[in-house]
Amino acid sequence: MRIGLGLPVVTAYPPTTQDWEKGAGIAEIATAARVADALGFHHLTCSEHVAVPDEVAAVRGGVYWDPLATFGYLAAITRQIRFATSVLVLGYHHPLEVAKRYGTLDQVSGGRLVLGVGVGSLQEEFELLGAEFDGRGARADDALAAIRSAFPTGTPSHTGPYYSYGGVTVEPHAVQDRVPVWVGGRSGRALRRAVELGDGFSPFALSPDEVATMLSRVETPEGFDVVLPSGPVDPLGDPDGVRSRLDSLQAAGATIVTASIAATGLDHYTDQLDALHSLARAQGAVFSPAAEGPR
Structure with missing residues (x-):
C-alpha cells in the first residue's frame, strides 16, 4: 500500500478545514509539498470547482484552488511526488482541452500526472458554466x-456519441504512455x-465495509x-488509531490511501507528516526513496 496526501489549504470544506489553513497560502502549500516529496509520499490531491453558488458554498465550501x-x-x-486531480469534472471540459492542458502538466512535471475524474453532482455549477447536466454520465464515458x-x-x-474529431495537432502531449486515471464517485x-x-x-463518503462490498x-x-481516503489522522497524538485506520483501509481493498492530516499549524503539520511516514513504513507501506533535495 502507498500513501498520498490531500493537500492542505487548497480546499476550504467547512466540516474539515482547520483554523491554521484559513490564513495560509501558497507558501504553506509549497512547504507541505516539499516535505511530502522528500519523504517519498505517493501523491498530492487538489479538487476542482469553478464557481460555487453562495448558498452551496456555505455547505460545500467556496475555496477551491x-x-x-x-x-x-x-x-x-x-x-x-505525483499530482492527482481529485477530481476533475469531465462535463466542464472538452476532451482535447483536458488532453492539452494536463498533457502539458505531465510534460512540465516529468510524467507525474494522475488524472482523477468524476461526472460531477453540482447542477447549479453545470448551469453557470453552460454545461449539460442531464446525461452527464454517458457524456463522461465518451x-x-x-x-x-x-x-x-x-x-x-x-x-464517439458526443465527441468526434480528427486531423488535428495537439502538442505538447503527455509524456507518460498511459497516464493513470482514477475515477471518483460512490x-x-x-x-x-x-x-x-x-x-x-x-x-468518497463510503465506509471501508461499503467499499469492500462493492469491490x-x-x-x-x-x-x-x-x-481510499483516511479521514483526518493524528499520527503523533493517536498512533494506534492511525495504525487501526490504515489496517481497516487495506483490509477493505485499498492499494493507495489519501491521508488527511490533523494539525494546529504548519510546523505541526510537517511533524505529523514525518510521524505518519515512520508509522506507515513500519506497517509495510511503500514510499519512494528520499528525493535528492528541493529544486
Missing part, C-alpha cells in the same frame, strides 16, 4: 475514452466506469488501484 495552476507551480519545486486516446499522441482522433456505476475505462477507483461484486483488472 485550481488544480492545473497549483500543480504547475508545485511541479517546479518538487522532484518525485469524454474519458477520448482523453485516454489523446494523451499519448500529438495527432489524436476519436469518434456508486456501482462509478466503480464499473473505473474498471472499464480507468486505472483505479477513488470513492466483491466486480472483477478488477491486474494493477487496478483502489484509492
